[in-house]
Amino acid sequence: MITRRNALILGAGGLLAGCDRFTNDPWLLSAEDAHRFLQRSITGRAAKAREFRAEQRSPFFRTNGTANPNTPEYEALAAGRFADWRLKVDGLVARPLSLSLAQLQSMPQRAQITRHDCVEGWSAIGKWQGPRLETVLDLAGMRDTARYLVFHCADLLGGRPYYESIDLVDAFHPQTILAWALNDRYLSVGHGAPIRLRVERQLGYKHAKYVMRIEAVASLAGIGGGKGGFWEDVAGYEWYAGI
Numbered sequence: 001m002i003t004r005r006n007a008l009i010l011g012a013g014g015l016l017a018g019c020d021r022f023t024n025d026p027w028l029l030s031a032e033d034a035h036r037f038l039q040r041s042i043t044g045r046a047a048k049a050r051e052f053r054a055e056q057r058s059p060f061f062r063t064n065g066t067a068n069p070n071t072p073e074y075e076a077l078a079a080g081r082f083a084d085w086r087l088k089v090d091g092l093v094a095r096p097l098s099l100s101l102a103q104l105q106s107m108p109q110r111a112q113i114t115r116h117d118c119v120e121g122w123s124a125i126g127k128w129q130g131p132r133l134e135t136v137l138d139l140a141g142m143r144d145t146a147r148y149l150v151f152h153c154a155d156l157l158g159g160r161p162y163y164e165s166i167d168l169v170d171a172f173h174p175q176t177i178l179a180w181a182l183n184d185r186y187l188s189v190g191h192g193a194p195i196r197l198r199v200e201r202q203l204g205y206k207h208a209k210y211v212m213r214i215e216a217v218a219s220l221a222g223i224g225g226g227k228g229g230f231w232e233d234v235a236g237y238e239w240y241a242g243i
């Protein structure tokens with residue numbers, strides 16, 4: 001997995017070579033992407049990602065990265081259909097939380113049909129459902145010093161814990177949800193059961209699967225390799241992976 005990505009990044013002669021849709025220069029964009037670029041500069045980060053109709057969903061939604069964390073702890077949780085799984089919310093919050101899947105499911109829910117764009121060059125459209133991250137953060141109460149949220153995952157990739165982080169603009173964005181369902185079914189293990197982050201304005205690697213803990217922090221410096229995410233640390237991917 002890492003070897004394939006390394007080959008892609010190092011061997012292909014530069015980061016994202018050939019993927020002109022990721023450039024920041026509007027003159028190099030296709031008409032559709034140029035329009036989106038201009039729209040984005042007018043509406044800013046509060047703009048919503050495009051949503052689709054039910055019949056536009058992809059017949060097959062592939063998995064990528066870890067398809068099963070395969071640790072004894074995760075196996076035990078999965079064997080019990082995640083009844084004993086708890087989402088920890090801690091760090092710079094007024095009230096640290098430990099939430100069951102049932103509690104997350106009993107909160108107000110948001111469903112959205114969006115397109116997942118992986119940096120490796122594939123996309124898929126699916127319907128995601130779960131509570132808004134904002135609902136959970138309001139329960140915990142963010143302290144004034146919190147600037148980022150770190151998503152700690154159950155899996156290791158190449159021996160390193162997968163993690164990701166976002167800032168508070170994306171944390172409170174209306175389409176940022178903790179999804180437990182894909183296409184009206186419980187998430188499969190491959191797609192990140194029991195919950196995965198959906199942060200629709202950013203590329204696929206930001207959408208942490210197997211989330212175990214959400215930590216509110218003032219700085220990303222002390223976490224992992226310090227660059228705010230697994231791929232940011234190991235391959236120099238952008239921390240803000242906007243699309």
Ligand SMILES: Nc1nc2c(c(=O)[nH]1)N[C@H]1C(S)=C(S)[C@@H](COP(=O)(O)O)O[C@H]1N2
Pocket residue numbers: 061062063064065066117118119153154155157162163190191192204205206207208209210
């Ligand atoms: N915990 C964890 N989250 C992860 C990954 C991973 O390997 N581990 N891979 C990322 C990447 S690169 C992508 S494209 C998506 C893939 O999500 P999917 O398997 O549901 O298609 O998950 C992201 N989140």
Ligand SMILES: [Mo]
Pocket residue numbers: 064117118119120204205
């Ligand atoms: Mo990806």
